[in-house]
Amino acid sequence: xxxxxxxxxxxxxxxxxxxxxPKPDDSTEDLKDNKSENQNPExxxxxxxxxxxxxxxxxxxxxxxxxxxxxxxxxxxxxxxSDEEIREMRPADIAEQLRKKKTEAIQTxxxxxxxxxxxxxxxxxxxxxxxxxxxxxxxxxVERPEEAEKVPEEDKEQKFNDYVxxxxxxDKKEYDSILQKFENQESNNMEGSLFNEIKETLKLPPSxxxxxxxxxxxxLTKEERDYLSLIGAVKEGLExxxxxxxxxxxxxxxxxxxxxxxxxxxDKIPYTEEKRPVMEDLFLVKGFAEKISxxxxxxxxxxxxxxxxxxxxxxxxxFSQETVEGMPDQKIKEALDEKIKEAEIxxxxxxxxxxxxxxxxxxxxxxxxxxxxxxKAGLFDRIRKIGNFYRKVPFKYKxxxxxxxxxxxxxxxxxxxxxxxxxxxxxxxGAGTFVMVEGLLQKLTERNGRERSKKEKxxxxxxxxxxxxAVGSRGMDFLNQHLNPDAFMEPDLGQDLPNVTESVGxxxxxxxxxTFGILPTENIEIPPQPDLSFTVGGETGTVWDGIEKxxxxxxxxxxxxxxxxxVLTDSIKDKLAVMSPEELHQIGISxxxxxxxxxxxxxxxxxxxGETAPxxxxxxxxxxxxxxxxxxxxxxxxxxxxxxxxxSNGDNLSSNLDLEIPEQPDILSxxxxxxxxxxxxxxxxxxxxxxxxxxxxxxxxxxxxxGMKSAHWIGDKGLSNETIGTLFNIDPNLxxxxxxxxxxxxxxxxxxKHTDSLIKEAKISPKINETIKDFFERAYEKIGK
Amino acid sequence: MDTQEIRNxxxxxxxxxxxxxxxxxxxxxxxGQNVLQRVALEILKEIPEERRDEFDIVSEAGDLDxxxxxxxxxxxxxxxxxxxxTTKEIEEFKNLANLS
Numbered sequence: 001x002x003x004x005x006x007x008x009x010x011x012x013x014x015x016x017x018x019x020x021x022p023k024p025d026d027s028t029e030d031l032k033d034n035k036s037e038n039q040n041p042e043x044x045x046x047x048x049x050x051x052x053x054x055x056x057x058x059x060x061x062x063x064x065x066x067x068x069x070x071x072x073x074x075x076x077x078x079x080x081x082s083d084e085e086i087r088e089m090r091p092a093d094i095a096e097q098l099r100k101k102k103t104e105a106i107q108t109x110x111x112x113x114x115x116x117x118x119x120x121x122x123x124x125x126x127x128x129x130x131x132x133x134x135x136x137x138x139x140x141x142v143e144r145p146e147e148a149e150k151v152p153e154e155d156k157e158q159k160f161n162d163y164v165x166x167x168x169x170x171d172k173k174e175y176d177s178i179l180q181k182f183e184n185q186e187s188n189n190m191e192g193s194l195f196n197e198i199k200e201t202l203k204l205p206p207s208x209x210x211x212x213x214x215x216x217x218x219x220l221t222k223e224e225r226d227y228l229s230l231i232g233a234v235k236e237g238l239e240x241x242x243x244x245x246x247x248x249x250x251x252x253x254x255x256x257x258x259x260x261x262x263x264x265x266x267d268k269i270p271y272t273e274e275k276r277p278v279m280e281d282l283f284l285v286k287g288f289a290e291k292i293s294x295x296x297x298x299x300x301x302x303x304x305x306x307x308x309x310x311x312x313x314x315x316x317x318x319f320s321q322e323t324v325e326g327m328p329d330q331k332i333k334e335a336l337d338e339k340i341k342e343a344e345i346x347x348x349x350x351x352x353x354x355x356x357x358x359x360x361x362x363x364x365x366x367x368x369x370x371x372x373x374x375x376k377a378g379l380f381d382r383i384r385k386i387g388n389f390y391r392k393v394p395f396k397y398k399x400x401x402x403x404x405x406x407x408x409x410x411x412x413x414x415x416x417x418x419x420x421x422x423x424x425x426x427x428x429x430g431a432g433t434f435v436m437v438e439g440l441l442q443k444l445t446e447r448n449g450r451e452r453s454k455k456e457k458x459x460x461x462x463x464x465x466x467x468x469x470a471v472g473s474r475g476m477d478f479l480n481q482h483l484n485p486d487a488f489m490e491p492d493l494g495q496d497l498p499n500v501t502e503s504v505g506x507x508x509x510x511x512x513x514x515t516f517g518i519l520p521t522e523n524i525e526i527p528p529q530p531d532l533s534f535t536v537g538g539e540t541g542t543v544w545d546g547i548e549k550x551x552x553x554x555x556x557x558x559x560x561x562x563x564x565x566x567v568l569t570d571s572i573k574d575k576l577a578v579m580s581p582e583e584l585h586q587i588g589i590s591x592x593x594x595x596x597x598x599x600x601x602x603x604x605x606x607x608x609x610g611e612t613a614p615x616x617x618x619x620x621x622x623x624x625x626x627x628x629x630x631x632x633x634x635x636x637x638x639x640x641x642x643x644x645x646x647x648s649n650g651d652n653l654s655s656n657l658d659l660e661i662p663e664q665p666d667i668l669s670x671x672x673x674x675x676x677x678x679x680x681x682x683x684x685x686x687x688x689x690x691x692x693x694x695x696x697x698x699x700x701x702x703x704x705x706x707g708m709k710s711a712h713w714i715g716d717k718g719l720s721n722e723t724i725g726t727l728f729n730i731d732p733n734l735x736x737x738x739x740x741x742x743x744x745x746x747x748x749x750x751x752x753k754h755t756d757s758l759i760k761e762a763k764i765s766p767k768i769n770e771t772i773k774d775f776f777e778r779a780y781e782k783i784g785k
Numbered sequence: 786m787d788t789q790e791i792r793n794x795x796x797x798x799x800x801x802x803x804x805x806x807x808x809x810x811x812x813x814x815x816x817g818q819n820v821l822q823r824v825a826l827e828i829l830k831e832i833p834e835e836r837r838d839e840f841d842i843v844s845e846a847g848d849l850d851x852x853x854x855x856x857x858x859x860x861x862x863x864x865x866x867x868x869x870x871t872t873k874e875i876e877e878f879k880n881l882a883n884l885s
Contacts, residue, residue, distance in 0.1 A: 286807060337811075344805045352803050359801075362881035363815045366874070370822050379829050383822050583861040759851065 048102055051075045056098050083321075285313060289336040292329070302329045310336060317342075533588070533604040536597055543597055547576075550605050680777050684784035688776055695754055699746050717741035719751050720773040727751060727772060758783075800884050816878055823874045824867050831859045831866075 048056070052075050072094070076086050079101060089097060292302060292310060302310070310332040311324040317339045327335070348356060374383040534546035576584070581592030588603045597603075680688070689708055696707030707713060713720050718741045719727070727748070735745040742748065751772060758779035767775070792813070796802060799816075801809045832840050836859075844852040853863065860866050879885045 340807050341811055344807050347805070348808075356804060356808060359812055359882045359884070362878055363812065363819065365881055366819045366823075366878055367815070370819060370826060374822075374826050377826070377830055378834070379826060382829065383826050386822050386825050387818050579861065586861065756851075759854075 048098060049075065049078050052079045052098055056095055285336070286340055288313070289333060289340060292333045292336065302332070307332065314339065533602050535602045536599055543603070546603060547605065680781055681784055684777075684780040687784060688780040691754070691780075692776070695750055696747065699744070699750065711740045712744060712747040713741070715741065717743055719747060721771050723771055724755070724767060724775055727755065799879070816875070819878070820871050820874050824870050827866070827870045828856060828860065828863075832856065833859070 055072065055075055073086055076089070076094075077083075079098070081089070081097070081101070085097075288306075288309065292306065307329065311319075311327065314324045314327075314332065314335055315321060319335065324332070345353070345356065370383065371380065374380045534550055536543055536546060579587075585592045587605065588601055589597055590601060591598070692713060693707040696710035696712040697705055698707070699712055700707075700710055711718060717739075722742050726742070735743055735748060737745050739745065740747070755772070755775065758776065762779040762782040764779060764782055770778075792809075795813055796809055799812070801812060804812070829837070829840075840852075840855060843855045857863055876885075
């Protein structure tokens with residue numbers, strides 16, 4: 001190598017003094033001085049620096065460094081390795097390179113014939129006794145790694161402890177965190193955990209650690225992988241699967257992967273053939289990249305050591321020092337992923353390479369199609385934002401919210417939820433919420449003394465992910481509304497997984513039930529879903545009779561008194577009444593008009609009552625109703641025309657009906673707000689005033705204050721005159737408990753909650769520009785009808 | 786079914802068995818991104834342009850029920866819709882990549 005040749009020409013710098021080269025005449029003396037200050041007296045070496053000798057000793061004791069750290073780099077520079085040499089150097093090569101350097105220096109000395117003593121690594125004089133002067137590295141007796149493995153176990157343990165003790169604060173924190181996380185698994189008694197086996201790896205030689213990993217890698221959790229990597233790196237070191245020679249042979253025998261498919265990093269660093277990515281110890285690098293990914297997702301910054309290690313890997317793989325310096329953490333992660341991929345691609349067979357190329361092209365084409373369509377529709381930015389967020393999500397979540405939805409059959413509910421949540425993201429910093437919510441879910445589930453099932457954990461992950469996206473307190477509202485994890489699952493959980501290819505033909509709709517809704521589980525049994533359709537006329541009777549019977553069959557009336565049952569039935573009627581003609585047609589009403597139902601028509605209520613319907617919300621709503629007979633919960637003005645017997649028990653089922661279906665509220669038309677607000681009826685006024693008195697009165701320290709007169713409701717900061725848009729855009733967590741009205745955390749939260757319940761109860765949408773008071777009035781008026 | 790099983794199922798279905806793990810993961814990630822973006826796009830396309838600002842307000846509040854309620858005005862069978870879109874996207878991918 002060029003660098004070494006240079007050093008042979010200038011051997012005086014080998015001691016790393018960095019000063020003026022000594023004159024040949026007094027070189028021995030100078031080196032002696034240097035030796036006394038800088039060389040390890042045990043090794044009695046006069047060639048390498050003391051630090052370098054120490055590195056060599058550590059490596060021989062099994063401590064192969066994982067990365068070339070700054071400190072190690074300094075040592076190598078001190079021993080006159082060039083930047084270029086160091087960049088190309090693999091950690092496992094360091095010992096060899098140091099020995100080589102030493103031998104070359106010895107040879108040089110010999111050539112100069114300065115009477116310089118030749119020593120081996122143990123400091124023995126190898127030129128004495130009339131023996132042949134060594135000319136090459138092979139001639140110099142070298143302690144081989146096999147011998148190093150004979151180092152007593154206690155020494156290794158001590159070295160490991162010393163290593164840990166010597167870590168910087170940041171590294172030690174990192175180490176402790178991983179260790180703690182891993183150790184905690186013991187008490188969690190995780191099913192299928194390899195904890196005990198992994199613990200045993202502490203006693204294994206490096207080769208067996210790697211063997212263990214290879215054998216069990218599919219079963220290892222992230223923590224286990226982290227731990228194994230750490231132990232393998234700092235204590236035992238990992239042997240490469242094949243030695244360098246074998247690796248080179250393999251490389252020669254493999255057909256090169258088509259260059260056109262090579263992924264070029266975003267930094268556009270060109271590779272020469274000689275600078276192709278070197279990703280030995282690939283699994284460690286993968287584990288490292290995964291660790292970075294998890295940290296970034298949780299909103300954490302990388303510690304200096306992690307960042308530095310990432311940068312050093314990139315430098316080794318073709319990035320320039322200048323490029324990686326100052327590179328953002330996310331960029332480091334993405335670049336590492338690209339490097340891992342490149343290394344894998346290079347190892348593909350021709351056939352696999354072709355396949356991968358086609359797949360990449362297909363994915364790229366799909367992506368382009370989506371982007372082009374999004375651009376045409378003026379939605380490009382929103383769609384791109386979703387992609388940006390998705391890329392930051394750790395892989396296991398991607399399985400759940402991406403392809404897993406389509407291929408494995410996680411329910412459409414989850415898919416929809418993911419898409420909606422991502423569309424609704426205000427910021428990309430919800431990862432902290434994710435962690436918090438997942439922890440909360442775990443506590444909520446386990447507070448009853450039971451462990452979460454695997455399925456629950458999985459579902460909670462989805463929920464937490466979504467909540468994390470839905471930054472702020474509303475994420476928690478969402479969470480509270482979805483504590484029943486089964487809501488995310490399809491009904492037929494016990495079936496075998498289908499093959500999408502087989503089950504999806506031209507008519508996707510007809511096969512969707514076979515294709516999706518399948519998430520086999522050993523724990524949850526879902527009863528068969530009742531038939532949610534009925535035929536108008538005959539035994540069923542009227543439409544409403546049919547609804548009642550369907551609800552009865554579905555078990556929705558269980559535990560409800562008669563009044564509550566009526567309210568529930570009415571809620572379904574409401575739902576039908578606001579459906580569009582297309583929707584009505586879809587459920588079996590051929591006319592598209594709820595008032596024009598023909599006898600003999602079969603009405604399918606599955607989308608009103610089925611898994612996609614907010615039936616739980618309806619039931620919750622009913623649960624809060626007073627037990628007295630409600631006046632009416634119908635929010636439709638039903639005008640029964642002549643012969644409207646379909647609503648009665650009469651026989652004239654062929655008659656047409658007309659229902660006055662209220663127009664869809666136009667939320668944006670704030671100009672017409674006044675027209676939408678009717679005069680409050682006395683009943684509605686009393687209802688509203690009573691609720692407000694209680695709502696804001698309860699927030700007053702002085703409980704005798706009427707909420708209607710509370711500063712939370714009226715006055716400059718009172719919520720009554722704030723708009724719905726303002727309310728929805730406040731994050732209460734950012735407010736103080738000391739504030740008043742719009743500045744009070746408690747008042748805003750209470751108002752949000754109350755608004756939420758009014759939306760559900762009155763079945764109307766608030767308008768962005770209307771005041772909270774106006775919306776309340778509209779809602780109470782609707783409820784009062 | 787844990788995430789590993791989900792992953793294995795995807796690998797089998799997409800016939801990715803003969804590729805190394807990291808490339809399998811890469812494909813799953815990209816396909817997932819496409820699927821999710823496609824679902825979001827198709828949902829948004831169903832919402833009339835003049836109502837999209839309104840959708841932003843509702844969805845950005847972070848309450849998924851309200852967002853759902855809003856979207857269901859335009860896509861009554863929302864989950865079935867999502868399923869169809871998802872399935873179609875994956876089938877298209879298989880066809881393009883000759884994996885069918």
